[in-house]
Amino acid sequence: MKFGSAKALWLLAEADPALLYPHFDFFVKQLDSPNGVFRWNASRTLACLAPVDSLDRLEPLLDKYLSVIPGPNLIDAANVVGFAWKIARTKPHLADRIARAILGVDEARYKTDECVNVATGHALQSLGRFFDLIEDQRAVVAFARAQLGNTRPATRRKAEEFLKKHAAG
Helix, strand or coil: CHHHHHHHHHHHHHHCHHHHHHHHHHHHHHCCCCCHHHHHHHHHHHHHCHHHCCCCCHHHHHHHHHCCCCCCCHHHHHHHHHHHHHHHHHCHHHHHHHHHHHHHHHHCCCCCHHHHHHHHHHHHHHHHHCHHHCCCHHHHHHHHHHHHHCCCHHHHHHHHHHHHHHCCC
């Protein structure tokens, strides 16, 4: 019941973020929950609240929000990486900070190398969603090019797709 409710709140935040914005602090507290499902849904929900963040509460929280990317928990990192683009699209002045943090998956310490490969695939997809807002696009393209030799076929495909769309030549 509680896990279904956490997911329902995230889906509600996607559909009508203004309804949940008054409860912003509740979701911030969930980022520290010992329960992974609560952390994952909180990170998704907070990103979905970005369009209605009239009090600019996300910016002071951004370092904490992005702090899970280096590891050790892949699923925490994947949820943040997979949703951080929503914050960047809504708050373009944060795009470079978010991009730099996402590029950090390259040096992340997860349980296995394959976990790094999975996070890298999420990173490519997320970066592609706000690439036009990133100042240092060369670093992002270099990151994508480096993934053309990734041992995970799905991540290699994501790198190829990213480069077709975002790298001329």
